[in-house]
Every structure is written in C-alpha cells, then in structure tokens.
Amino acid sequence: MARKTATPQLTQDHTELIVLSVLSEGPSYGYSISKQIAARSEDEFRIGASQLYPLLTKMEKQGLVETDWEEIKSKSADPDAPGRKRKWYRLASKGERRLQQRIEAHKRFTSLINSFIATDQAAGAVA
Amino acid sequence: MARKTATPQLTQDHTELIVLSVLSEGPSYGYSISKQIAARSEDEFRIGASQLYPLLTKMEKQGLVETDWEEIKSKSADPDAPGRKRKWYRLASKGERRLQQRIEAHKRFTSLINSFIATDQAAGAVA
DNA sequence: TCAAGATATATCGGATTCAGATATATTGCA
DNA sequence: TGCAATATATCTGAATCCGATATATCTTGA
Numbered sequence: 001m002a003r004k005t006a007t008p009q010l011t012q013d014h015t016e017l018i019v020l021s022v023l024s025e026g027p028s029y030g031y032s033i034s035k036q037i038a039a040r041s042e043d044e045f046r047i048g049a050s051q052l053y054p055l056l057t058k059m060e061k062q063g064l065v066e067t068d069w070e071e072i073k074s075k076s077a078d079p080d081a082p083g084r085k086r087k088w089y090r091l092a093s094k095g096e097r098r099l100q101q102r103i104e105a106h107k108r109f110t111s112l113i114n115s116f117i118a119t120d121q122a123a124g125a126v127a
Numbered sequence: 128m129a130r131k132t133a134t135p136q137l138t139q140d141h142t143e144l145i146v147l148s149v150l151s152e153g154p155s156y157g158y159s160i161s162k163q164i165a166a167r168s169e170d171e172f173r174i175g176a177s178q179l180y181p182l183l184t185k186m187e188k189q190g191l192v193e194t195d196w197e198e199i200k201s202k203s204a205d206p207d208a209p210g211r212k213r214k215w216y217r218l219a220s221k222g223e224r225r226l227q228q229r230i231e232a233h234k235r236f237t238s239l240i241n242s243f244i245a246t247d248q249a250a251g252a253v254a
Numbered sequence: 255t256c257a258a259g260a261t262a263t264a265t266c267g268g269a270t271t272c273a274g275a276t277a278t279a280t281t282g283c284a
Numbered sequence: 285t286g287c288a289a290t291a292t293a294t295c296t297g298a299a300t301c302c303g304a305t306a307t308a309t310c311t312t313g314a
Contacts, residue, residue, distance in 0.1 A: 007232050021246070072262095083309075084310065085262075085308095087262085105134050116145050116164075117144070139270095159291095162290095180292065211292095
C-alpha cells in the first residue's frame with residue numbers, strides 16, 4: 001500500500017514549525033508533543049519517534065530549545081527506585097524568533113501555492 | 128552556507144500540485160514548466176532539472192499526463208537536420224482528478240497548520 | 255498476580271528524495 | 285566564433301523518511 005494522500009507529507013521545516021508552536025504554549029516532552037500533534041490534527045499529522053527525537057536533538061543543539069530531565073517517581077514502587085525519565089523541552093528566545101520566522105515563511109509559502117492553484121479553483125469550480 | 132529559509136522546501140507532493148496546476152492551463156514541456164514556476168514565484172520555488180524530469184516521468188507512468196515529442200526545426204540550418212527535441216506534457220483526466228485531490232489536501236494541510244500557529248499569532252502579535 | 259498496553263526515549267537501516275554536478279546536443283545572438 | 289540560453293536526462297553523495305527494533309517503567313484490569 002502506498003502512502004496516503006490525505007494531506008501532503010510534512011517536511012522537517014513544517015514539523016519544526018509545529019513543534020515550536022506546541023512549545024510556545026508551554027514546556028512539554030517528546031511523547032506528549034507527539035500525542036498533542038496527533039490529537040490536535042485529528043491524526044492527520046503524525047510525528048513518529050524516529051522523526052521527533054532526532055529533530056528535538058537538532059533543535060537543542062541549535063539553541064532553539066532548552067531541556068531538563070524529570071525523574072518521575074512511581075506512586076506504588078520503592079521511593080528509592082530509579083523512576084521513568086522524562087525530558088522536558090522549553091522554548092528558548094532563539095526558538096521564539098525561529099518560530100516567528102517559520103510562521104512568516106509559511107504564510108509566504110501558502111500564498112505562493114495559492115497563486116498557482118487560483119486559476120484551477122475557478123476551472124474546477126464548475127458546478 | 129546552509130539552505131535558505133525564505134519558504135519551506137517543496138516536497139514532491141507540493142511540486143506535483145504546482146506542476147499539475149501549470150499544466151491545467153495548457154500543455155507545456157519540462158524546461159518551460161521549470162521557468163514558469165520560477166518566474167511566477169519570484170524565484171522562490173525552484174524546481175531543478177534533477178527533480179522535475181524524474182517527477183514528470185513518474186507522472187507519465189501513473190497516467191496523470193500524456194506526452195508528445197516535438198521536433199523543432201531550425202530556421203537557419205539544413206531542413207533535413209535533426210532539430211532539437213521538446214517533450215510536451217498535457218494533463219490527462221486522471222491528472223485533473225489528482226489536481227483537485229491535491230488542492231483539497233493542500234487546503235486541509237494549510238488549515239491544520241494554521242490551527243497550530245493561531246495561538247502564536249496572538250502571542251507574537253505583541254506590538 | 256501478572257500480562258498487556260500505555261508511557262517514554264532513542265537508534266537502526268532500507269528506501270526514497272534532494273539538489274548540485276555532469277553529460278549531450280541544438281539554437282540564437284553579439 | 286564563441287558564449288549564453290534552450291532542452292532533456294542521469295549520476296551521486298548527502299539528507300530524510302519511517303517502520304522496526306531496543307530498552308525500561310508505569311498502569312490497569314482480568
């Protein structure tokens with residue numbers, strides 16, 4: 001079975017835009033970011049672990065985000081046991097600037113695409 | 128020097144949408160399609176030969192476009208000489224349907240992206 | 255109790271795609 | 285005459301995609 005055509009595939013640029021958007025609403029961590037994106041897009045945008053984690057690492061290296069590890073204590077288990085780890089990402093000021101850039105670039109992108117399909121819209125609108 | 132961030136990079140899906148749009152206005156050939164896209168996007172969308180020709184071949188195999196070779200006769204040279212060849216592409220009905228699909232998918236895509244950046248728009252709009 | 259599914263991070267690896275460079279040939283113009 | 289433009293096409297190293305795999309913890313319910 002081939003790739004679905006519901007929406008065009010997400011490029012890393014667009015994925016970065018979405019991830020930065022999510023983080024602009026407050027710190028989050030990988031798994032949650034991925035779930036939020038799926039939920040908020042009605043499952044049409046799916047960022048798998050194999051795309052998300054390398055991207056987050058890249059963004060961290062570029063100084064767009066800053067991170068903290070959280071040690072999640074189990075409610076039931078031994079309080080000295082090493083709980084699950086969660087890596088929190090929060091938007092750095094450089095990331096905020098990048099987000100605004102990406103938003104502008106996306107607007108420009110959309111506007112250009114629209115200029116190409118404008119004529120077809122008319123042609124395709126034959127009732 | 129890294130890739131420019133003026134607009135997000137074009138995926139094959141988006142490139143196909145644009146190429147189909149151009150062809151919906153009438154038959155064209157590779158070199159011309161590439162020039163039209165550059166001109167109409169103020170040089171922001173550049174489809175190089177190494178992306179365009181494989182894509183056109185793929186589209187032809189999928190039955191989205193039909194082709195004809197044109198033999199361009201030289202004005203000055205020997206009329207029996209083998210002139211330059213030009214491969215014309217015209218939209219097949221399957222391609223028209225694909226174009227409408229891609230337009231719908233793009234609208235959905237844009238709408239989803241906008242839903243993510245909507246909140247940032249407000250946040251970023253601090254004057 | 256204990257198995258299954260969800261949570262959580264991360265990498266591997268084959269396939270695809272990207273985009274500059276290369277190849278080849280003709281045409282138009284200064 | 286020689287160079288830029290026209291015209292199609294492939295090569296190739298790098299980047300990217302995405303399903304699968306690895307590892308480990310937590311939660312829920314039969």
